[in-house]
Amino acid sequence: MEKLPISVVVITRNEAENIAPCLRSASWADEIVVVDDESSDDTVNIARQFTDKVFSRKMDIEGAHRNYAYSLAKNDWVLSLDADERISEGLVPELKGLFSEAAPLLDKAFTIPIKTYMGDRWIRYGGWYPAPKVRLFDKKSFRYEEAEVHPRVFIQGGCGHLTKDIIHYSYRDFHDFFASLNNQTTLEARKWFKEKRKIGFLKMYRKFVDRFFRSYIFKQGFRDGFLGLIVAYGNGLYQVMSYAKYWEMLNRETRNQLWEKLR
Numbered sequence: 214m215e216k217l218p219i220s221v222v223v224i225t226r227n228e229a230e231n232i233a234p235c236l237r238s239a240s241w242a243d244e245i246v247v248v249d250d251e252s253s254d255d256t257v258n259i260a261r262q263f264t265d266k267v268f269s270r271k272m273d274i275e276g277a278h279r280n281y282a283y284s285l286a287k288n289d290w291v292l293s294l295d296a297d298e299r300i301s302e303g304l305v306p307e308l309k310g311l312f313s314e315a316a317p318l319l320d321k322a323f324t325i326p327i328k329t330y331m332g333d334r335w336i337r338y339g340g341w342y343p344a345p346k347v348r349l350f351d352k353k354s355f356r357y358e359e360a361e362v363h364p365r366v367f368i369q370g371g372c373g374h375l376t377k378d379i380i381h382y383s384y385r386d387f388h389d390f391f392a393s394l395n396n397q398t399t400l401e402a403r404k405w406f407k408e409k410r411k412i413g414f415l416k417m418y419r420k421f422v423d424r425f426f427r428s429y430i431f432k433q434g435f436r437d438g439f440l441g442l443i444v445a446y447g448n449g450l451y452q453v454m455s456y457a458k459y460w461e462m463l464n465r466e467t468r469n470q471l472w473e474k475l476r
Contacts (some may be wrong), residue, residue: 217241217290220244220245220246220289220292222247222294223248224279227253229256238300241300243288244286244318245263245264246282248269264284273366276357281467290312297381299379301380306377320370320373322350323374324373324374325345325346325348326376327346327381328343329383330381331384331413335464336440338436338441339429339432339441339444340432351370361400361403362401394451397451399458402462412456421453424445429442429445
């Protein structure tokens with residue numbers, strides 16, 4: 214198969230279990246770039262079996278880390294992939310058709326549907342599918358906000374939409390799901406603390422209820438059975454956990470300031 218003029222860029226940290234099938238799914242690209250966040254397992258050695266473009270950089274701020282990784286690509290067009298993701302077989306011919314046109318692409322970025330799994334179960338409802346994200350873009354017209362968590366994307370130009378999936382093996386089980394939730398809410402609380410965001414208990418509670426019912430009822434998470442209930446609960450719990458950690462940070466700051474005055 215003729216290689217497509219796309220650089221697939223993958224961010225890794227301790228992904229020895231996932232990295233080989235991830236990079237194998239990108240074999241159609243004429244460049245694969247891996248930026249590793251100081252893995253302590255065999256991630257780097259496995260990645261080098263697929264590409265010689267393996268770099269090491271300590272993750273500091275997610276947005277800045279991703280922007281750095283994309284800057285290493287030789288091609289203008291980049292497909293951003295996480296190590297626990299795979300490019301579906303259907304997506305490859307769609308990409309081939311997109312880049313087979315003689316005329317340059319009018320859009321500067323494209324969203325791709327993300328098909329997320331917990332273990333061997335696809336999270337089909339609750340707003341989790343198709344959940345398209347901007348993953349294919351012209352790096353000259355694209356950048357991430359340099360934020361620690363959920364960085365926004367900025368695109369200079371139009372954004373198109375592809376229809377075939379990236380497969381995301383996001384969570385091995387419920388333990389993995391809640392561990393990820395714990396890590397993400399710590400970063401979210403730090404973001405709120407830096408902004409000194411005004412969030413009280415009632416606002417947090419309203420958001421918890423809204424997120425749960427939106428996911429479970431309005432976006433039909435109940436159709437995923439018990440899995441849908443837990444995922445919807447996790448969507449709401451994100452607000453509670455973020456608020457609890459933010460509240461703790463604010464109180465710690467107040468105590469420290471009071472202690473400084475008393476010294």
